[in-house]
Amino acid sequence: MNTIKHFLFIGIILFAVSCKKDSTTERTDKTTDTYLDDKEEFELQILNKMDTDMRTLYTQNQENKGSMKAAISYNGQLCPDSPEVDGAVKNSINSIDQMDYWSFYGIAGSLVTVDVTRLSCGMDPIAWVFEGTAATSEDVSALPFVAAGDDDVAPPEVCDGTCFAWYDPNFSFVLPNTGYYTVRVADFASCGYDPLSYQITLTGNICDSDGDGCNDDEDPHPNSIMDATVVIDGCDSGVDNVFVTSCSTMSDLIADCAASANNHGQFVSCVASLTNDWKSDGLISGKEKGKIQSCAAGSNIP
Ligand SMILES: [Ca+2]
Ligand SMILES: [Ca+2]
Incomplete structure (x- = not known):
């Protein structure tokens, strides 16, 4: 990056930072996202916040289908109000196949909220939700897109003044069908180094559909007949x-x-x-x- 570009880039970031700090200083709850429901619009928002070099790298990685076919494993099943922490996620701009995957089970019509909070201040978390589960990163991308979140709420206060000030994901959506879903978490425009850790918390009617204390993935009857x-x-x-x-x-x-x-x-x-x-x-x-x-x-x- 030449000097002029460099200052322009820093200037844009500072402008973005100052705008965000003025508008929101505390974590806020949101109901359903409407403007993020469209996958292409969401991708566009991502691209728009990159500088030219980063955008080129991202586009190259997206076009490199080989790196998108990595076999994946799920970190675990997410249950309501039970925060999970992971520190293995890598900078996805440089290695787009290095994303994190979680699953959850929910019933149609449930309102679910995904909150991702960075624990490494240098991280810039981003999260997507897809319907179903899959074996490879490419297969996940092909699943029906449900929702995504990026710069929704302020990172922990301890991170003020460090790195970029892109915000953390906190978004809600209604489950279209009963079954398993995939949550994909990545680092985006971070200034930190691997591994980058975060905490993910889901709330809503998920995980233990019949409320009998047995999680769905271990419950032989996830929807037990509860007649008197x-x-x-x-x-x-x-x-x-x-x-x-x-x-x-x-x-x-x-x-x-x-x-x-x-x-x-x-x-x-x-x-x-x-x-x-x-x-x-x-x-x-x-x-x-x-x-x-x-x-x-x-x-x-x-
Ligand atoms: Ca159960
Ligand atoms: Ca049961």
Whole structure:
């Protein structure tokens, strides 16, 4: 960069810094992003805040498809209000395949907020959310784009006066479908050196969809049937539908019998096996066992 360009670049940064400091000095909550919903517009915002050299490098990296095909691994599943810290993310301008990946599970219609706070002051975090999970960085880019955030809230005060003053991501969106999502985190226009660390926190109805204390990725019934009593094909046994294990209710296990049975006899036999166990374990009385069996026998399952 020649001297004039250099001062022009610094001048633009200082101008940007002064504008931001005047407008926002505290962390603020935002509801749904509207202006960031469009992926291309978001990319444009990114490009616009780069100087020429950085933009050229970024574009070259984007065009280098080979570096986008790196196999990825997920750092873990994000759960609400449970901050996770990672320090492995690299400067993505120089190595665009060095991004961080997290997953979360959520149900359609949930409002989810992603907050990324830099712990290394030299970092400039940026985050994207895609629907689904994938095995390579290129495959992630091909997933449906959901939302992204970049310069949304001020970095921790301790970082004032260091490096660039680009802000940290804090953005909200509504989940279009029930299932797993990918959160991709990268460093962008940092002045720091690897590794750059950050804290990521998600809030919203994610991770433990049925609220039974078992995270979805370990819950054999992530959407447990929580009816007050055991109901089979409309027949209410009147027996309390309790958790048989920490993650599954009686009705969950009866539903499993319904799903796996090839004929009605198999279903009734499968339920009988369950109720025998529950009676032995003292969960139900002999009379209650009879009520559940009666409902199973009278059902049209399968
Ligand atoms: Ca659960
Ligand atoms: Ca469950």
